[in-house]
Amino acid sequence: xxxxxFFIAEGLRALRRAGAPSAAAIVTVAVTVLLLGVxxxxxxxxxGKTEEVRDQVGLRVFLHDDATQEETDELGAQLREIQHxxxxxxxxxxxxxxILRDRLEAEDKEDLTAQLPGSRNPxxxxxxxxxxxxxxxxxxxxxxxxxxxSGEPAPISPIIEExxxxxxxADSIKSVTGAVKWFLIIIAGLLLTASLLLVGNTIRxxxxxxxxxxxxxxxxxxxxxxxxxxxxxEGLVCGAIGxxxxxxxxxxxxxxxxxxxxxxxxxxxxGDTIAxxxxxxxxxxxxxxxxxxxxxxxxRRFLRI
Amino acid sequence: xxxxxxxTRRRGLRRAQRRPEHVTSxxxxxxxxxxxxxxxxxxxxxxxxxxxxxxxxxxGEFVFLVGPTGxxxxxxxxxxxxxLEPTEGEILIAGRDIATLPAERIPYLRRxxxxxxxxxxxxxxxxxxxxxxxxxxxxGASRAEIKRKVPDAxxxxxxxxxxxxxxDQLSGGEQQRLSVARAFVNHPPLLLADxxxxxxxxxxxxxxxxxxxxxxxxxxxxxVVTHDREMVDKMRRRVIALDRGQVVRDQAAGMYAxxxxxxxxxxxxxxxxxxxxPTGLPPSGPKRPYSGPSELFED
Numbered sequence: 001x002x003x004x005x006f007f008i009a010e011g012l013r014a015l016r017r018a019g020a021p022s023a024a025a026i027v028t029v030a031v032t033v034l035l036l037g038v039x040x041x042x043x044x045x046x047x048g049k050t051e052e053v054r055d056q057v058g059l060r061v062f063l064h065d066d067a068t069q070e071e072t073d074e075l076g077a078q079l080r081e082i083q084h085x086x087x088x089x090x091x092x093x094x095x096x097x098x099i100l101r102d103r104l105e106a107e108d109k110e111d112l113t114a115q116l117p118g119s120r121n122p123x124x125x126x127x128x129x130x131x132x133x134x135x136x137x138x139x140x141x142x143x144x145x146x147x148x149x150s151g152e153p154a155p156i157s158p159i160i161e162e163x164x165x166x167x168x169x170a171d172s173i174k175s176v177t178g179a180v181k182w183f184l185i186i187i188a189g190l191l192l193t194a195s196l197l198l199v200g201n202t203i204r205x206x207x208x209x210x211x212x213x214x215x216x217x218x219x220x221x222x223x224x225x226x227x228x229x230x231x232x233x234e235g236l237v238c239g240a241i242g243x244x245x246x247x248x249x250x251x252x253x254x255x256x257x258x259x260x261x262x263x264x265x266x267x268x269x270x271g272d273t274i275a276x277x278x279x280x281x282x283x284x285x286x287x288x289x290x291x292x293x294x295x296x297x298x299x300r301r302f303l304r305i
Numbered sequence: 306x307x308x309x310x311x312x313t314r315r316r317g318l319r320r321a322q323r324r325p326e327h328v329t330s331x332x333x334x335x336x337x338x339x340x341x342x343x344x345x346x347x348x349x350x351x352x353x354x355x356x357x358x359x360x361x362x363x364x365g366e367f368v369f370l371v372g373p374t375g376x377x378x379x380x381x382x383x384x385x386x387x388x389l390e391p392t393e394g395e396i397l398i399a400g401r402d403i404a405t406l407p408a409e410r411i412p413y414l415r416r417x418x419x420x421x422x423x424x425x426x427x428x429x430x431x432x433x434x435x436x437x438x439x440x441x442x443x444x445g446a447s448r449a450e451i452k453r454k455v456p457d458a459x460x461x462x463x464x465x466x467x468x469x470x471x472x473d474q475l476s477g478g479e480q481q482r483l484s485v486a487r488a489f490v491n492h493p494p495l496l497l498a499d500x501x502x503x504x505x506x507x508x509x510x511x512x513x514x515x516x517x518x519x520x521x522x523x524x525x526x527x528x529v530v531t532h533d534r535e536m537v538d539k540m541r542r543r544v545i546a547l548d549r550g551q552v553v554r555d556q557a558a559g560m561y562a563x564x565x566x567x568x569x570x571x572x573x574x575x576x577x578x579x580x581x582x583p584t585g586l587p588p589s590g591p592k593r594p595y596s597g598p599s600e601l602f603e604d
Contacts, residue, residue: 006442017430216426219388220487221416222443223409 011233014210021206022238025291028202029242030249032195033287037250039191040279043184050177057173058087058130059141060164065093065124067159072125075157079129082143087130096123124161134174141165199290203235204298214302224303231295239291243284250283251276336400337361338495338526339385344394346380346550354380356550357394362528364494367521369537370530372547378530379423381547382499385528386415398495416444419488421498423530425480427472427487433459434468437487444491458490459483461516477504485513489520496520499530507580510536515571522567539577 015022061079063072072090079088091099100123101113116122131140145163148154155163207214217227254276339362346355355377362368370378383389384396387403395402398414406414427436437455446454459465462482472480481504489496498517502510514536521527531537537544546554565573 002448003445014430213428213430216428217439217443218412219386219415219420219422219426220440220443221412221414222439223412226412226443 007229008233010230011237014230015234015237018206018209021202021209022234025199025202025206025235025238026242026245028198029239029287029291030245032198033243033246033283034249035191036195036286037246037279037283038253039188040282043188047181047184050180053173054134054177055130057134057137057169058128058165059137059144061127061129061144061160062124062162062164063126063159064161067125071157071159075159076127078156079127079144082129082140084131084133084136084140085129086132087128089128089130091126091128093121093123093125096126097121134177137165196290196294200294200298203291203294207231207295207298207302211302214299218303227303228296228299231299232292235291235293235295236288239288240284242291243287246287247280247283250279335364336397338364338366338399339528340395340397340400341381342395342397344381344384344391344396346377346384346389347392353550355384355391355547358547358550358552359394360545360552360555362526364526365521365524366526367518367540367542368526368528369540369542369544370528370547371532371534371537371544372553373532376547377550378547379499382420382497382528382530385497386418386420387411412443416440416491417493417495419491419493419496421481421484421488421496421501423499423503425472425484427480427483429472432469432471433464433475433483436472436483437490440487440490446491454490458486462486463512478506478509481505482509482513485516489525492525494525496525496527497530498527500532501529502531502533502536507578508575511571511574511578511580514540514574515567518570519567535578536574539574 061075063075067075076088076090079085097113101111104111104113129140129144131137141163143156144160145155214227339360341358341360343357343359344355345353345357347353358377358381370381372378380389384391385398385403387406390404395404397403398418403414428439431439434455437458438451441451441454456465456468459468462485464479464482464486467475467479472483475483481501485498485501488498496517501517502513505513510533517527517529518540544554544556545552546556
C-alpha cells in the first residue's frame with residue numbers, strides 16, 4: 001500500500017515540475033478527445049440511418065384472389081420457417097386498399113378507389129417478408145420460388161401469384177449503404193490511429209526530456225516497474241484532465257448548439273444517438289487508458305540500460 | 306505485491322548460489338567479491354577499452370585503480386554494474402558471472418553495489434535529501450528507515466545543512482559528496498567510486514578518502530578509481546594500474562600500513578600532504594555507528 005501512495009506522489013510531483021510538457025500532453029488529449037466526442041455521435045447517427053434504410057427493404061409475395069384462409073395461414077407459417085426471415089406480415093385485400101387510399105390522400109390526389117365499379121377491390125392480398133439482412137434477400141427469394149425442373153421458378157405454394165422485390169432499388173440501397181458503412185469504418189480507424197500517434201508522440205517528447213533521469217534511476221537499482229508506475233500515474237492524470245476539458249467543451253456545445261437544433265433537424269434527434277453520460281464515460285476511459293498505456297510503452301525504449 | 310516478487314527473486318538468487326559448483330567446492334572459501342577473467346571490451350568503432358584484463362579483489366579490500374585518461378578505468382567500473390557488457394571474457398561478482406543475470410535481476414545487483422559516478426548522476430529534480438532517499442525507496446525501505454538513514458549519510462559527507470537544496474544549487478564538490486552519500490546509504494557490500502575526489506580541494510579530498518576508509522573498515526570492499534597519484538601513494542593500499550586497457554602493475558598488500566584508526570589515518574595523510582585545518586567534514590563520526598555491509602548475495 002505504501003508503494004501505491006509513493007507512486008502516486010511521485011507521478012504528481014513530476015507533473016508539477018514538468019509544467020510545459022504536461023500542459024502540451026493535456027492539450028493534445030483534450031483536442032483528440034473533443035474530436036472523438038464529436039465524431040462518435042455523428043458516425044453513430046449516420047450508421048443508424050443507413051441501417052434504418054436497409055431495414056425497410058423486403059420482399060412482397062402477392063397471392064391469388066382465390067386463396068383460402070387455410071392456404072394463406074399455411075403459407076404464412078412456411079414463410080416464417082425460411083432461414084434469414086425475421087418478419088412476415090400479412091396484408092389483406094382490404095388493408096391493401098386502405099393503404100392505397102391513405103397514400104393518395106397524403107399526396108393530395110383524387111380518391112380513385114371511389115370510382116371502382118361495385119366497390120370491387122382489384123388489389124391482391126400479400127405477405128411482406130423481411131430478411132434479417134439486405135444481403136440475404138436473394139437467398140430468401142430463392143427459398144420462396146426455387147427453380148423447378150424445367151428451369152422455370154416454382155413457388156412453394158400454388159397460391160403465390162408473384163414475388164416482387166423491387167430489385168433495382170434493393171441493389172442500389174445495398175451498394176450505397178455498403179459504401180457508407182466502409183467509409184465510416186475507415187474514417188473511425190484513421191481517427192483512432194491519428195489520436196494514438198498524436199498522444200504517443202507528445203508523451204514521448206515529455207519522457208525524452210527526462211531520459212537522463214530514467215537512466216540514473218536504472219543505475220541506482222530501480223526496477224523497470226518502479227520507474228514506470230509514476231509515469232503511468234502521470235499519464236493517467238494528464239488523460240483525466242485533458243478528457244474532462246474536452247467533455248466540458250462538448251457539454252457546452254451540446255447545450256448551446258445541438259439541443260436547440262434537434263427540434264428542427266430530424267437527423268440529430270434520431271433515437272440511436274449515444275447517451276451523453278455513456279459518451280462521457282467512454283471518452284474519459286479512452287483518454288486515461290491511452291495516456292497511461294502510452295506512457296508505459298514509450299518508456300520502454302529508455303529502460304534498456 | 307511488489308514485495309512478494311522481490312522475495313521470490315531473492316530466493317531465486319539464493320538457489321542460484323546453491324548450484325553444484327559451489328556446493329562441491331572443497332575448500333568452501335568465499336569467492337572473491339570481484340573477479341575479472343580475461344575481460345575485453347571493444348567499443349563499436351573498434352576502440353579497445355580493456356584487453357584481456359584478469360584480476361581479483363577479495364572481500365574487505367581497499368583497492369585503487371589508477372592510470373592515465375582513457376586507459377579503461379571507467380569502462381571497468383561500468384562493466385561491474387553491467388552498465389556495459391564485456392565483448393569477451395567473464396566478470397564475476399561474488400562468484401557469479403553477471404552476464405548470466407537475467408535482465409530483470411540487474412537492478413538487484415546494482416542495489417548491492419554502491420557506485421559513485423564520475424558525472425555524479427544525480428536526479429536534478431530532487432532535493433539533496435530526496436536524492437539519497439531515492440536509493441532507499443528503490444529497495445522498498447520503510448519511511449522510518451529512510452528518515453533515520455538519510456540524515457546520517459548526509460552528515461557523514463558534510464551536507465547536513467543542505468537537505469533541501471537542489472543539485473544545481475550545489476558546488477561540484479558538494480555534488481560529488483552527495484553522490485558518495487547516495488552510494489553508501491544502504492550499506493552495500495561493494496562500493497565503487499569513479500574519481501570521487503576529482504573536483505575537490507585537497508582538504509575535502511582527504512575528508513572523502515577518510516570516509517571511504519571508514520566505510521572500508523566496517524567490512525565493505527571499496528574500489529576507487531583515481532588519477533590522484535599523490536593521494537594513492539599516501540594511502541598505502543593495493544594499487545592496480547591500467548594502461549591502454551591492460552593491467553601494468555598490481556601492487557598488493559606489501560605496502561600496507563599497520564591498522565590505523567580513521568582519525569590517525571586522516572591525520573597522517575593530512576600531515577604528509579601538507580594540508581592543514583578542517584576537511585569540510587565533521588570531525589566526529591556519525592551519531593549511530595556505521596553498521597557494516599549486508600551480504601552481496603545471500604548465501
